[in-house]
Amino acid sequence: MTMLLDLITGYWWDARDLSNMTRPLYEFLRDQGVSDAGIFVISALLGTLAIISFVGAVAIINIWVERRVVGRMQSRLGPNRLGPFGLLQPIADAIKLMQKEVLQPASAPGWIYTVAPIAFTVPGIAILAVIPWGRNMVLANLDVGLLYILGLSSLAVLSVFMAGYSSNNKYSLFGAMRVIAMLVSYEIPIVAGLLGIVLFAGSMNLQEIVLFQEEHWAFMIMLQPLAFLIYFFSISAELNRTPADIAEAESEIVGGYHTEYSGMKFGLFYAAELINAVAVSAIIATLFLGGWWTYKLDEFIPGWMLLIGKIYGVYFIFVWTRGTLPRFRIDQLLAFAWKWLTPMALINVIVVAAEVLLWNETGWSDWFWIPAIIAINTALCVGLIVFFVKVFAPKFQRFPTRPRFYPGIDVPSLPAVTPPDFARKGGPA
Amino acid sequence: MPFDALLGNYLAVFLATIVGFGLIATALIAARLLAPFSKEENKRTSYECGMTPIGSTRAQFSFRYYIFAILFIIFDVEAVFLFPWAVTLVDASKTAFWEMIVFIGVLGAGLAYAWKKGVLQWNRE
Numbered sequence: 001m002t003m004l005l006d007l008i009t010g011y012w013w014d015a016r017d018l019s020n021m022t023r024p025l026y027e028f029l030r031d032q033g034v035s036d037a038g039i040f041v042i043s044a045l046l047g048t049l050a051i052i053s054f055v056g057a058v059a060i061i062n063i064w065v066e067r068r069v070v071g072r073m074q075s076r077l078g079p080n081r082l083g084p085f086g087l088l089q090p091i092a093d094a095i096k097l098m099q100k101e102v103l104q105p106a107s108a109p110g111w112i113y114t115v116a117p118i119a120f121t122v123p124g125i126a127i128l129a130v131i132p133w134g135r136n137m138v139l140a141n142l143d144v145g146l147l148y149i150l151g152l153s154s155l156a157v158l159s160v161f162m163a164g165y166s167s168n169n170k171y172s173l174f175g176a177m178r179v180i181a182m183l184v185s186y187e188i189p190i191v192a193g194l195l196g197i198v199l200f201a202g203s204m205n206l207q208e209i210v211l212f213q214e215e216h217w218a219f220m221i222m223l224q225p226l227a228f229l230i231y232f233f234s235i236s237a238e239l240n241r242t243p244a245d246i247a248e249a250e251s252e253i254v255g256g257y258h259t260e261y262s263g264m265k266f267g268l269f270y271a272a273e274l275i276n277a278v279a280v281s282a283i284i285a286t287l288f289l290g291g292w293w294t295y296k297l298d299e300f301i302p303g304w305m306l307l308i309g310k311i312y313g314v315y316f317i318f319v320w321t322r323g324t325l326p327r328f329r330i331d332q333l334l335a336f337a338w339k340w341l342t343p344m345a346l347i348n349v350i351v352v353a354a355e356v357l358l359w360n361e362t363g364w365s366d367w368f369w370i371p372a373i374i375a376i377n378t379a380l381c382v383g384l385i386v387f388f389v390k391v392f393a394p395k396f397q398r399f400p401t402r403p404r405f406y407p408g409i410d411v412p413s414l415p416a417v418t419p420p421d422f423a424r425k426g427g428p429a
Numbered sequence: 430m431p432f433d434a435l436l437g438n439y440l441a442v443f444l445a446t447i448v449g450f451g452l453i454a455t456a457l458i459a460a461r462l463l464a465p466f467s468k469e470e471n472k473r474t475s476y477e478c479g480m481t482p483i484g485s486t487r488a489q490f491s492f493r494y495y496i497f498a499i500l501f502i503i504f505d506v507e508a509v510f511l512f513p514w515a516v517t518l519v520d521a522s523k524t525a526f527w528e529m530i531v532f533i534g535v536l537g538a539g540l541a542y543a544w545k546k547g548v549l550q551w552n553r554e
Contacts, residue, residue, distance in 0.1 A: 037437075044441040048448045056452065098460045106473040107486075118453050125449035129442055140441035147512060148442075168486050169477050181494050184501040191508040198515040254478045264460030268453060331551030334497065338549045342504070342540065346533055349511070353518060357526055360519050 022046055047139040051128050055275055062274045063090035065312075066319055073323035094267070102263035107168040116163035117261065117268035123152040124275035131282045132207040134292050134303040146194060146204040149283060153190075153238065156276070157183045160240075160247065163269075164257035175256030178330055179240065179247040185337035186234040192345035193230035196352040197287055200224070210291035216366055217295075221288040222374050226348050226381040228288045230341050235280050236321060237333060240273065243325040244333055277318055278311060285310035339392060344384050351380055496548055507536055 022043060029039050064079065064087060071078025079086035104113060130145045132138040142148055157180055164176020197220055198204055201212040213220055221228045237244040248256030258269045285291060289310050292303025328336075355376065359369045475482050514521075514529050543549060 040437045041440070041444075044437070044444050045448075047441065048445045051445060052448050052452055055449075098456070098463045099465075100460075101464050101466060101472075102460055103472055105475040106470075107475045107482075118450070118457075121453050122446060122449045125452070126442065126446050129445035139445065140438045142438050142442070150508075169475055169482070170486050170488055171478060173486060173488060177490055177494055181497050185497060187501065188504045188508075191505070191511070195511055195515050198512065199518060202516060202519055204512070204516060260476055263464055264457055267460075268456065334551055335549060338500070338540070339544065343537065346537055350530060350533060353515075353526055353529065356518060357523065 044139065048129070051139060052125065055125050055128060055278075058278050059271045059274050060090045060094065062278065062315070063093060065315075066274070066322075069316065069319045070323045073320070097264055097267040097270075100263040102265055105168070105260055108166055108260060110166050112162050112166040113260075114265070116159050116166065117265045117272070119159035119162065120156065121268050121272040121275065123155045124272055124279045127152050127279040128282060130206060131286055131307075132210055132291055133307055137292075137304060138207055141205065141207055144204050145206040146198060146209075146287075149206075150191060150194070153235075153276075153280070154183070154187055156238065156240075160257050163261070167257070167260040169260050171253040171255070172257050172259050174253045175247045175249075175259075179257065181330065182244065182246065182333055182337075183238055185334050186237045186341075189230050189337060189341035189345045190234045190238070192342065192349055193227040193234070194287070195345075195349045196224045196227040199349070199352045199356050206286055206291075209287060210293055213290045214293040216370055218370050218374065219288065219290045223370075223377060224288070224348075224352070225378055226344060226384065228284075229381065229385075230345050230348070231288075232284065232317075234337070234341060235284075236318060237337070239277055239280060239318070241277070241318060242322040242327065244328060246327065246330050246333065249327060277315060281311045281314035281318065282307070284314045289314070340388055344388065347384065348380070351377070493551060500543060500548070503539065504536065507532075 026039055026043065029042065034042075067089070068078040068086070079089035082088040082092055127149055129139045130142050130148060132141070160179045160183075161176045164172040164174075164179070167173075197209060200220070200223060201209045203209065203212075209220070240247050245256075246252075248258065253259075258266055261269060285307055291310075292298055292307045294306050298306055355373055359373075510532065511529070514525060518525065
């Protein structure tokens with residue numbers, strides 16, 4: 001084992017850290033007398049190309065993953081004709097989309113109509129640029145990484161409204177207005193929920209948040225279970241995916257904001273939804289699930305592989321909710337954001353701030369504070385959810401469908417013939 | 430020549446955005462080259478729901494969208510104050526903690542007031 005490790009450690013073929021592969025190139029460039037800035041630009045370009053190819057691969061693969069998994073959940077086969085297990089289906093889809101005529105209605109002549117799908121796709125790619133993939137594998141190690149992510153993910157509101165408004169179509173406008181009401185409402189629980197993480201890590205730098213989890217030997221999801229739930233629900237609403245896809249509800253408003261789009265412009269909207277889902281999964285994996293760090297496991301498996309595994313784990317949960325839940329109404333979604341998630345997130349911020357202050361003031365060791373904080377926050381999470389469900393959940397009126405179990409309720413007999421089974425037992429039917 | 434690391438990180442973000450635009454432009458240009466293109470007028474009519482559109486598309490909307498937008502602005506300004514506070518909480522004095530509790534309390538009171546007034550109710554019975 002040690003011999004094997006000696007064979008790869010530090011050489012360019014050490015794939016545990018992809019920066020090893022590029023180091024010989026930088027050393028070569030430095031020997032040639034290239035300035036630091038030039039080397040930085042070249043390395044940034046290489047990293048960008050890696051991320052772009054990841055995005056392209058993910059957009060292609062996830063079409064297949066999503067359709068197969070949802071198909072399996074709905075007792076269908078999903079695409080299975082082209083290639084083994086239908087693996088070539090997304091490539092065929094892409095070729096078909098490229099060959100389709102891009103129709104632009106005469107009533108929507110503006111350039112905003114063309115810009116909207118582009119403005120919807122770019123933020124997803126730009127978010128992936130700040131995700132740390134390993135100890136030395138960060139393309140852009142921004143000090144305000146979290147703020148940058150929040151800013152970019154709220155750009156989706158703008159581009160969707162651009163698409164809906166410029167299409168000059170009633171249903172597109174309805175979809176756009178719904179999106180604005182919904183995204184604007186869920187923005188607040190997202191911001192307030194992520195504050196807990198910033199309070200713990202004391203930084204908005206994503207790499208430092210990962211290092212905080214490594215230093216204290218705990219995933220952030222254990223320290224912040226409530227923030228994780230709040231973020232997960234809110235971001236799945238922001239992604240416009242099926243439990244919250246009131247913006248493009250096919251059975252209500254035709255296609256929502258992308259009704260008038262066809263060909264590759266529609267394809268961009270479609271790809272952007274997949275890319276955004278992966279970007280959001282990457283954010284969740286980094287902030288809550290430790291990113292590339294996983295309890296010593298990252299010494300044996302490359303961190304970037306672990307991160308991709310976590311991304312697909314989170315992505316599977318997104319597909320799962322899509323395959324399971326029906327669509328919510330707009331009043332349910334807005335009430336959930338304002339009456340449930342926002343107060344919960346504000347309470348969470350206050351509790352976390354108090355914990356961080358006490359942790360700092362008392363100076364007791366982490367071995368006391370980490371389990372204590374995990375216990376307190378888990379109790380807070382369960383307690384708040386139970387409290388809100390008891391107090392604010394709508395009281396459903398349940399009508400008895402099996403009269404035998406409700407002897408106190410007088411159910412009138414049906415005008416039809418009484419089943420012989422009931423007549424024999426002499427039940428209340 | 431010393432190179433500013435902060436500037437460099439933003440340069441990387443800028444490069445990623447530019448290359449992202451390039452990826453999308455490639456897709457659109459490929460569609461432009463591969464896809465058929467006809468100048469027939471009927472193809473350029475609005476799809477809407479399949480029928481010929483009736484009336485103006487600039488429809489009226491429920492004023493509740495407007496109220497939710499105003500609520501959002503109030504709460505989103507809060508984020509501007511909360512993030513710097515969260516980063517420097519440990520270094521700042523304990524007064525900062527109590528001040529922020531008062532601030533969040535005022536916000537919570539505002540939310541409770543809006544709730545009581547029925548603003549958060551989409552469909553009023």
